[in-house]
Amino acid sequence: MLFAVQMTVNIPHDLDPEVRADTVAREKAYAQELQRDGTWKHLWRIAGTYSNLSVFEVADGDALNDVIWGLPLFPYMDIEVTALARHPSAI
Template identity: 50%
Template sequence: MLFKVEMDISIPPGFAPDALERLKAAEKARFQELQRAGTWRHIWRVVGRYANVSIFDVESNADLHDILSTLPLYPFMTITVTPLCRHPSSLHDDDR
C-alpha cells in the first residue's frame, strides 16, 4: 500500500544542540535504511519549513504506524497520512 506522509518537525526551544545533532544523524540513518529496503520510496523537502512530504510503500496501516513511531524525531513530528491508490492512467507498473 502506498501512503503520502507529511511530516512537520517542531523542536522545542532550548533543546540541546548536541542532542539534536545526534537525533538528526540517527534519523538520517533510519531513513536510509528504510529507503534501501524500498519502504520509504520518495522524500521531498517543503520549502521554508522543517518538513517533508514522503511516499511510503508498506503492507498495512499498522505497519506504517509502527515504522513512523521508530523514527528518532517522531516525538517532535506532526504527521498527516493519506492513503494512495494507482491511477488508471499511470505508466508505472509499480504504482500499486
C-alpha cells in the same frame, strides 16, 4: 500499499543541543536505511520549510505505524497520513 506522509518538524528551541544533534543524525541514518530497503520510496523536502513529503510502500497501516513511530524525530513531528490507491489514468 502506498501512503503519502507529510512530516513537519518542531524541535523545541530549549532542547539540549547534543540531544538534538544526535536525534537528527539517527533520523538521517534511519531514513536512508528505509530508502535502501524500498520502504521509504520518495523523500522530498517541502521547499523553504522544515517539512517533508514522503511516500512509503508498506504492507498496511500497522507496518506504516511501526515505521513512523520508529523515527527518532517522531516526538517533535506533526504528521499527516494520506492513503493512496492506483489512479485510473496512471500508466
